[in-house]
Amino acid sequence: MIFAAIILAEAAGIHDGKYVCQTQSYGPEARGxxxxxxxxxxxxxxxxxxxxxxxxxxxxxxxxxDAYFYDLKPxxxxxxxxxxxxxxxxxxxxxxxxxxxxxxxxxxxxGANIMALGAxxxxxxxxxxxxLEAAVVSRSEKxxxxxxxxxxxxxxxxxxxxxxxxxxxxxxxDPSDE
Amino acid sequence: MIFAAIILAEAAGIHDGKYVCQTQSYGPEARGxxxxxxxxxxxxxxxxxxxxxxxxxxxxxxxxxDAYFYDLKPxxxxxxxxxxxxxxxxxxxxxxxxxxxxxxxxxxxxGANIMALGAxxxxxxxxxxxxLEAAVVSRSEKxxxxxxxxxxxxxxxxxxxxxxxxxxxxxxxDPSDE
Numbered sequence: 001m002i003f004a005a006i007i008l009a010e011a012a013g014i015h016d017g018k019y020v021c022q023t024q025s026y027g028p029e030a031r032g033x034x035x036x037x038x039x040x041x042x043x044x045x046x047x048x049x050x051x052x053x054x055x056x057x058x059x060x061x062x063x064x065x066d067a068y069f070y071d072l073k074p075x076x077x078x079x080x081x082x083x084x085x086x087x088x089x090x091x092x093x094x095x096x097x098x099x100x101x102x103x104x105x106x107x108x109x110x111g112a113n114i115m116a117l118g119a120x121x122x123x124x125x126x127x128x129x130x131x132l133e134a135a136v137v138s139r140s141e142k143x144x145x146x147x148x149x150x151x152x153x154x155x156x157x158x159x160x161x162x163x164x165x166x167x168x169x170x171x172x173x174d175p176s177d178e
Numbered sequence: 179m180i181f182a183a184i185i186l187a188e189a190a191g192i193h194d195g196k197y198v199c200q201t202q203s204y205g206p207e208a209r210g211x212x213x214x215x216x217x218x219x220x221x222x223x224x225x226x227x228x229x230x231x232x233x234x235x236x237x238x239x240x241x242x243x244d245a246y247f248y249d250l251k252p253x254x255x256x257x258x259x260x261x262x263x264x265x266x267x268x269x270x271x272x273x274x275x276x277x278x279x280x281x282x283x284x285x286x287x288x289g290a291n292i293m294a295l296g297a298x299x300x301x302x303x304x305x306x307x308x309x310l311e312a313a314v315v316s317r318s319e320k321x322x323x324x325x326x327x328x329x330x331x332x333x334x335x336x337x338x339x340x341x342x343x344x345x346x347x348x349x350x351x352d353p354s355d356e
Contacts, residue, residue, distance in 0.1 A: 002184065006180065006202065009202055009204050010204055010213070012204070012205070013203075013204020013205035013207065013208070013213070014204055014205060014212055014213070016205075017205050017206070018204075018205050019205055019206055019207040020202075020203065020204040020205050020207055021201055021202070021203055021204075021207060021228075022201065022202040022203075022204070023199055023200065023201045023202075023227055024184065024187055024198075024199070024200040024201075025191075025198065025199055025200075025227075026187050026188060026190070026191020026192055026198040026199075026200070027190070027191035027192060027194075027195050027196050027197055027198050028195070028197055028223075029191065029197040029198055029199060029223070029224055030191070034192055035188070035191070035192070045206075045207070046207055048226070049201055049203075049227055049228050050199075050227050141319060
């Protein structure tokens with residue numbers, strides 16, 4: 001997720017010209033995980049570079065969902081990878097099986113983080129999608145640009161589908177869930 | 179330098195078990211540059227995740243040296259890549275031509291950031307060299323592990339040579355400087 005966070009930060013900071021701080025925490029500082037990535041995006045100077053009450057939390061596994069859910073703003077949005085997060089702490093959440101879809105549609109689980117980034121961008125509106133695509137391409141290792149761009153577009157599409165049907169938004173069912 | 183900062187953070191946080199925050203700033207937040215990477219390492223919980231008065235500043239070019247030198251703690255140490263930094267704002271500095279040496283000894287300028295990281299580790303003592311090597315290897319793209327490990331060792335060696343000769347420490351002369 002550090003890779004996804006850096007892309008988001010570059011898109012908003014370098015391409016969109018926003019004030020951006022992007023933080024990683026490691027060791028005991030990360031609480032409940034080996035590491036944690038945060039991005040603060042603002043139109044003004046940033047007082048405190050960490051996300052104290054995030055507007056959006058993306059949890060790719062149950063452990064990070066459990067550890068960080070209570071930091072989320074009460075009106076905030078939780079996005080989870082329902083491939084691994086089975087217990088949702090709130091109905092105010094969007095559950096998309098990023099890893100499973102990456103495996104099926106991209107042939108590699110590796111794309112799940114960039115897919116989640118695409119979904120986050122749609123739900124947050126914090127960054128322009130064109131800037132995000134530019135940052136994805138410029139940050140990708142040679143030979144992985146097209147894979148990452150596809151993953152981003154797939155994530156944007158999945159989020160769009162979820163938005164289209166408000167009724168399903170809080171309850172994305174995964175028919176093939178084992 | 180983001181790559182070098184993440185390696186330092188992982189080495190101290192995950193391998194050494196310290197509290198670590200690693201920050202990138204982008205856009206206007208970065209002042210005088212496109213981006214800026216910071217690492218705070220502590221034995222205790224970290225109050226403020228950015229380096230307000232850094233103990234060590236590594237400046238790889240003149241612009242970042244000029245922009246960030248005044249943030250440095252009065253007793254802090256400035257490490258510069260003298261391939262590009264020609265005007266030193268203080269005599270309390272270590273000038274090593276990382277990029278030139280990377281080009282000559284590693285065959286690629288790309289190793290300069292990891293060399294600077296090795297030097298920083300020696301001068302700061304903030305991280306164990308074995309943890310740093312482990313983090314370099316685990317974070318390197320497949321096929322680049324050996325190159326990055328060599329770059330790290332070269333940086334450590336250069337810093338060691340500088341330390342050995344205190345008289346030369348503040349005034350590393352670059353004989354072939356054009």
